[in-house]
Amino acid sequence: MVKKAAPDSTRRSTRSRRAIYDAALALVGEVGYPRTTIEGIAARAGVGKQTIYRWWSSKAEVLLEAFTDLSTQAAEAAARPGQEEGGQGENGIPDTGDLEADLKFVLRATVDELLDPKFDIPARALAAEGVVDEQVGAEFVTRLLEPQLQLYVRRLRSAQEHGDVRPDVDPRIALELFVSPLAQRWLQRTGPISHAYTDTLVDYALNGLAPRRPSGTPSAA
Template sequence: MSAQRPPDSSRRSDRSRRAICDAALALVGEVGYAKTTIEGIAARAGVGKQTIYRWWPSKAAVLMEAFLDMSARQAAESAPETPEAGEDGAYGIPDTGDLAADLKLVLRATVDELNDPVSEAPTRALTAEGIIDPALGAQFVEALLEPQLQLYVTRLRAAQEAGEVREEVDPRVALELLIAPLTHRWLLRTLPLTHAYADAVVDHALSGLAVRP
C-alpha cells in the first residue's frame, strides 16, 4: 500500500482564503457592511478569527480582496474569445469602427454590474469606506477603477485617430462624461439605472465630443 501523502498546506490556505472572501461578500450582502464583523466572517467561513487577522489587517481589507477576487472571476467568465487581455487582465473596449455602439455595449454592461445584487452591496461598502479611509480608497482606485478607466482612454484615443473625436478633446475628461452620470444615479438611487439611460448618456456625450462639420 502506498504511503499517505501529507496534506498540501498551500491548497488548504487557498481554500481558506476563498472561503473567507466568499463569507465576507455574503455577509455584506445579507446584513450590510456595518453589521459585518471579523468574528462573523470567521464563523461563516469555518476558520478561526486569528486566521483572518494573520492575512488581513481589517474588515475593509478582507472585503477589498474579496471584491477584487470576485471581479477577476466575473471578468474571466465573461471574457470574449478573441481580444487579448492586457497585463492587468482587463479586456479592452471593442473597436468595431462604431464608437457609439461600442460605448453603449460597455455602459450597458456597467449598468448590469451596478444593478447586480451580488456585487452592489460590497461596491457600495467599499465606495463609502474609501471616503473615510484614504488609503483604502486609493487602493480601490488603483486596483480596480484605474485599469477600467484606461480602457476608455485607449478607445477614445483610437476614435481621435480615426477622426471620430476632436483632436483637442482630453480622453481623461471625456470618459467622465460617460461614467459619472451612471455612478451619480447609482449612488443616489433616485431614478432607475437602465440600458436606455446608458444609451442616452452615450448619445449626449458624443454630441459634444464628435468632430463638427
C-alpha cells in the same frame, strides 16, 4: 501499503481564500462595513482568525481584494462570446474598431453587474463607508475605481490614434461623460439604470447635444 498523497496546500489555500472572500462580501452586505469584523469573517468562512491576518492586515484589505476579485469574475463572464483573439485588446475593454459599440457593450455589462444583488449590496456598503472614512475611500479609489477608469482611458486613446476621437480631447475627462452619470444614478437611486440608459449616455457623449446640420450645410461664421 499504499501511501496517501500529501494534502495539496495550494488547493487548500485557494479554497480558504475563496471562502473568506464570500464571507466578507456577505457580511458587509448584511451588517454594513462598521459592524463587519475580522472575527466575523473568519467564523463565517470557517477559518482561523490568524489565517486572515497572515494574508491581510485589515478588514478593509480583505473587502477590497474580495470586491476586486468579484469584479474580475464579472468582467470575465461578460466577455463577448466568440470574440476573435486580439479583439479584446490589452486595455481590457473590447476594441473592435467601433468605439460606440464597444462602449455600449461594456456599459451594458456594468449595468448587469450593478443590478446583481451579489455585487450591488457590498458595493453600496463600501461606497457609503468611503464617504465617511477617508482612508477607506482612498483605498477604494486607488485599488478598485481608478484601475477600472484607466481601462476607458486606454480605449479612448486607441480611438484617438485611429482618428475616431479628436486629438485634443482629454480621455480622463471624456470618460466621465458616460461613467459618472451612471454611477450617480445607481448610488443615489435618482432613476432606473438599464441598457437603454447607458446606450443614450454613449450617444450623447459621442455625438453631443447640438442640433445636427443637414449634410452640406455650412457652419455659422
